[in-house]
Amino acid sequence: MNSVQRPDSFDAADYTGVLRRRWWIVVGLAVAGVIGAYGYTKVAPKTYTASAVVYVAATGADQANPGSSSKTTGPVNLNTEAQLVTSGTVSALAGHLMHSPLTPYQLSKQVAVSVPPSSSLLNIACDAPTAAGAAQCAQDFTTAYLQNRSASAAALINGQNKSLSSKATTLESQMASLNIKVKALPSNSPTKAKDQSTLASDRAQLNSLNSNLAKLQSLAADTSGGHIITAAVAPKQPSSPKKSLVLPSGLAVGLILGLILAFVWDRRDRRLHKSKDVERLLNLPVMLDLPARAFGNPLSIAGPRSATGRAFTELAQSVSAPSGRARTSCWSPVPRRGPRAA
Numbered sequence: 001m002n003s004v005q006r007p008d009s010f011d012a013a014d015y016t017g018v019l020r021r022r023w024w025i026v027v028g029l030a031v032a033g034v035i036g037a038y039g040y041t042k043v044a045p046k047t048y049t050a051s052a053v054v055y056v057a058a059t060g061a062d063q064a065n066p067g068s069s070s071k072t073t074g075p076v077n078l079n080t081e082a083q084l085v086t087s088g089t090v091s092a093l094a095g096h097l098m099h100s101p102l103t104p105y106q107l108s109k110q111v112a113v114s115v116p117p118s119s120s121l122l123n124i125a126c127d128a129p130t131a132a133g134a135a136q137c138a139q140d141f142t143t144a145y146l147q148n149r150s151a152s153a154a155a156l157i158n159g160q161n162k163s164l165s166s167k168a169t170t171l172e173s174q175m176a177s178l179n180i181k182v183k184a185l186p187s188n189s190p191t192k193a194k195d196q197s198t199l200a201s202d203r204a205q206l207n208s209l210n211s212n213l214a215k216l217q218s219l220a221a222d223t224s225g226g227h228i229i230t231a232a233v234a235p236k237q238p239s240s241p242k243k244s245l246v247l248p249s250g251l252a253v254g255l256i257l258g259l260i261l262a263f264v265w266d267r268r269d270r271r272l273h274k275s276k277d278v279e280r281l282l283n284l285p286v287m288l289d290l291p292a293r294a295f296g297n298p299l300s301i302a303g304p305r306s307a308t309g310r311a312f313t314e315l316a317q318s319v320s321a322p323s324g325r326a327r328t329s330c331w332s333p334v335p336r337r338g339p340r341a342a
Contacts, residue, residue, distance in 0.1 A: 038250070178198060
């Protein structure tokens with residue numbers, strides 16, 4: 001006689017039995033999940049991504065103010081340049097080129113900049129609702145960045161040139177006044193030697209300024225910030241939503257919901273499918289559990305050493321026991337008519 005199991009206990013056979021009886025629920029919800037995911041890819045707002053590649057060249061301003069970076073082999077700090085692409089100045093200039101009604105901040109959120117390792121390149125990508133809009137956005141941001149970089153280099157060199165020229169002019173004026181003063185002094189004047197020493201120092205400083213001015217004038221001719229290597233092209237497929245990601249996600253969600261619904265449905269089913277359902281639903285021990293193939297045996301008496309014979313022997317012993325014990329149940333599946341419990 002089988003011992004009473006816990007009403008809520010489950011083993012591996014129970015799980016496989018649920019899947020065998022409720023497979024149509026799992027399959028149906030899995031298919032529904034795939035169909036729903038496919039429908040989402042058709043009706044969801046599309047996002048297209050286009051990118052342009054620009055070569056960042058060292059300008060005269062970079063050579064006048066060299067820096068260092070872990071992502072550059074020259075005087076250009078590409079980490080800083082990547083930040084400048086999405087700056088307010090460049091975004092405003094790009095918005096003007098695109099004739100976009102969006103603010104510079106909104107435009108900058110559509111742009112992503114990456115720096116390939118060990119290179120002097122910037123990959124400028126832009127997202128937009130249309131393929132043509134994404135290509136125009138990436139191209140105009142690249143153009144705006146190069147224009148701003150060249151203009152900034154020219155402005156920096158011109159500013160330094162103006163500052164040095166002003167210092168040189170002031171120094172020349174001071175030297176002219178001091179030279180007149182020295183010539184007017186007598187040869188034995190105690191201040192003449194001091195003024196001559198000051199004049200020599202100013203002349204050396206003026207020579208240094210003139211040398212720096214000559215270098216700046218040569219650097220002023222090199223203000224090109226780089227050039228576009230790969231122009232932005234309108235993408236053929238949207239970057240979001242991705243079918244390769246959405247469809248498997250829909251299948252996974254459908255399978256999970258199908259499994260949950262199948263087990264809940266099966267738990268609420270009060271019909272008896274096997275002997276363990278008697279113990280689970282009625283909380284009664286099963287005294288005899290005969291397999292369905294036992295009813296096809298042509299012999300009228302089962303062998304005493306067979307599983308069927310031993311089951312009947314245990315049943316006989318239980319029936320002949322004194323009364324007053326807990327209620328019991330006999331279980332025998334009937335072929336083609338479903339299981340019954342008594």
